[in-house]
Amino acid sequence: MVQVMRDAHSAESRPYHHGDLRRALVDAARRLLEAEGPSALSLRAVAREAGVSPAAPYHHFKDKAELLDAVAHEGWEMLNARMAEAKAAAEGRQQLTALGIAYVCFAREHPALYRVMYDAARDKEMLPIEMEDGSDDSAYCRVRDTMIEHGADPTAETDLELATIASWCAAHGLAEMAGFKQFEHMKDALGGEQQFIAAVLQHMGLFPHTHRD
Amino acid sequence: MVQVMRDAHSAESRPYHHGDLRRALVDAARRLLEAEGPSALSLRAVAREAGVSPAAPYHHFKDKAELLDAVAHEGWEMLNARMAEAKAAAEGRQQLTALGIAYVCFAREHPALYRVMYDAARDKEMLPIEMEDGSDDSAYCRVRDTMIEHGADPTAETDLELATIASWCAAHGLAEMAGFKQFEHMKDALGGEQQFIAAVLQHMGLFPHTHRD
DNA sequence: CGTCGATCTGAGCGGCGTCAAGATATCTTT
DNA sequence: AAAGATATCTTGACGCCGCTCAGATCGACG
Known part of the structure; x- marks a missing residue:
């Protein structure tokens, strides 16, 4: 991105050294x-x-896996941005639902990318740093903090973490299964895939700490 | 299948035709x-x-995918059997939790097999017949019927189906993520992976229809 | 200008999924 | 029991894959 095509050779002549x-x-x-x-x-x-x-x-890459890691990395960043938007666009306790829907919809709109993202994670048996607790602006933190904002007890750390993990797993599961043909009639009955996703998320009792709000 | 090893050649001599x-x-x-x-x-x-x-x-197989399908098929049968056991061993509304735990634990005990099972399903964008509604003894039916047994309204079909789907997705998500290293400290704090799984399932508000029981 | 390190090419290794042709065993018919 | 039909397995080959290495090319810096 910083370097542009060098002009020592014209843009046409395919310089021996690629720009980036x-x-x-x-x-x-x-x-x-x-x-x-x-x-x-x-x-x-x-x-x-x-x-x-x-x-x-x-x-530029040690092997194929490292290239896929880079692709996955961009995927996580896209997902983070998408979730930030979703939260900003919603209000009150709707924010949590909005986060869940944004997560699943992103996965459904980029199924191949989402698969690469999770395959890379599974091979290393760990989520990429972008989604971890420590990383600022991570989806994990965003969900957890939103829970706190809407009534979860921030001092019950174990409960809070379990609730965040549960939400994440549930969203991931739905993200992977929402495309299955078996649910086609259900999507039709509810008026579309997005409605289906929202309905399933609702039934998951996601974000239990907000129920008392 | 029907054929057993022919004895025209002894078992030692590697007959040209394999038995099965x-x-x-x-x-x-x-x-x-x-x-x-x-x-x-x-x-x-x-x-x-x-x-x-x-x-x-x-x-014997059209291509590699068809071989993997056969492997996956056996996997689903193992999973069905495991869930049947789990339900039989539990009582009352504990049965639903037992089903969830059995599902996730199976996936964690056979991670490679579970991956093949779901990869095959994703490629065809549909769950195998063993897990569908129509198939007797399917996990889907087992979960749904158990919900009915413990208080879900069998006439609210859409709700019931959504609840079953939600449970399934949540279990699948946890099954895929439970191995991630990020959760190691949580598993330690709770006394093991099985306890971690049970705790997350609990936080998922799984099987919401049973809450009134 | 010459050298050096970074970058890219070309050739090649073994492994993969798959297929066609031929060999071999079993089944069926007579 | 002989003969032909059929199912099963092998051999050999094709193209694609990930990956490596020696050598060509280029940019930067002395």
Whole structure:
């Protein structure tokens, strides 16, 4: 992003050194992912898409997994931004529901990306730093803090953490299952996938601490 | 299936025709899966494990995905059996919690198998028939019926179905996330993974229809 | 201008999923 | 029991994959 295409060689002549191949590779991977699905996401295909040789990516990523990590990283940032918007746009205890809906809808709008995000997490058996407690602006903190704002007891730490984890797991489960054909008739009956998602979230007793509000 | 090992050749001499290669392949795949993880599960490796050429499986399965489907199928049957046990062993409204715990614990005890089960489902965007409403003895029916037994209104069909779906999604989400290292300190604080699972399930407000009982 | 390090290419390794052709065992018919 | 049909397994090959390494090319810096 900082470096632009060098002009030592013209833009046409494909300079031997790419301006910012790392950036280009991640973008190409995202493009391929959303266009052709996870199965089409090979390192060679990404290199092809970026117009470089199959070995070039190895100067920017240790291996394929590290490239996917970078793609996943951007995914988490997109998700964080989406949830920040959702909270800002809602009011009162509606904010928690809005966060849940935003989470699931993001996953449904970018299913291949969401899959890459969680596959990377599962392989390392840990969530990326962007979603952790310590990270500022993380979705985890956003949910937990919103719970506190709307009546949860901030001194009951274990309860608060369990409630946050429970909400997260529930949203993730719904995110992965909402696309299944078995629920098609239910979505139709409720007037669309978004309504279905909202209805299931409601039935989950999400964010139990807010019930007393 | 029907055929047993023919005795024209002795059991030692590796007859040209395998007795029941289909069965042997599925078993080999399960063995490889649980021993080496999903990444080691190649068609060629399965054939190797079964002592047969790489092309042999194609006389029993259309492609690799169909083999994995067969493995997944067995997984769902194991899960159904596990949940049936869990319900039988519990009493009263404890049964619903027992079902949830059984589901998540199964997934945690067989993480690679559980992953294959859901990957197969996601690729087809539908749950396997064993888990559907129509199928007798399905986990879906078991959960829904147990809800009815413990006070849910069987005439409020939409509500009942939404509640069942919500429970399922929540359990699935927890099943996939319970292994993450971020929750390690929580598991320690609660005295183990099983306690952690039970605590999160409790916080999920699972099976809301039973709350009035 | 020359050197050095970073970047990219080309060739190549072994492994993968899959397929076609041929070999071999079993089943069926006579 | 012989013969043909059928199911099963092997061999060999194709193209794609992730990954490595030697060497070509370029930018920066002395």
